[in-house]
Amino acid sequence: MMEIGLTHYLILATILFSIGLIGVMRRKNLLMLFFATEILLNAVNVGFAAISHYYNDLTGQMFAFFIIAIAASEVAVGLGLLIVWHKRNGNINLDTMSSMRG
């Protein structure tokens, strides 16, 4: 209990990942959907850093860096698209994005 091992970190990453998945599934506000994806990426980063520490391997930290870079560019492009959508339609509700429904 007092010795923190890899399992503790993996369980924490699982909990954070499931919180992010709950957010992705139940939010209808597009901004909140972006927040939930950030939670998912952070949960994965915690798992990578823990594995990197407990196996004395730097690959996990490298992948965490690249995940952070991808998250930053995702925010830039996603927020731009969100602003364009808000200018055109006046709302950021996910349910209104059904223009391609058959």
Added chain:
Amino acid sequence: MFEAIAFYLFAILTIVMFYIVVTTKQALFALTALAAGMIFISAFFFILGADFLGVVQIIVYTGAVMALYAFGMMFFDTTREVKEKNGSSLIIMGLSILSAVFVVAIFSAPIIGSNIESLYPTIEGATNSQSVGMVLFTKYLVPFELAAVMLLVAMVAGIVLAGKKMDRSLTLMAEEEILLSQEANKKVIL
């Protein structure tokens, strides 16, 4: 001992913060809780000895990404909330937890195998930033440069998407056109 206390403290804080993010109705609460959760996540990186990653987490996530979200929220009327009618939250929670457990089990299954070797082992006697720099600029140089180019493209794309009247270029317009548009702007202001 202290590591265990720090782990449990920050684990509880992070879980609470992220739970607030996915449940609150106020966009501002969600933004603030997400920024706090990112800071608490960086504490795990410091506990795990990944100092450089922790600093990058604070600078990039809480400094740049959260600032960008706050900037984006100024474009929207955040007081008018999006009406979110939810289905059965029990099914959503069950499915989320189940799939998260499956994902972690699938990706941590190779740990059970005993023949794991470090691809890039930590260098003896070097600090974390030094060894990160050595691996990043020798083994991962091409992905690093690709990530830099990708960030540049994303920045340009974000500016073009968010910017207004980007199709008008003052350098390609004649003098009279520019003067005419300035007159039109003055009329709008008056």
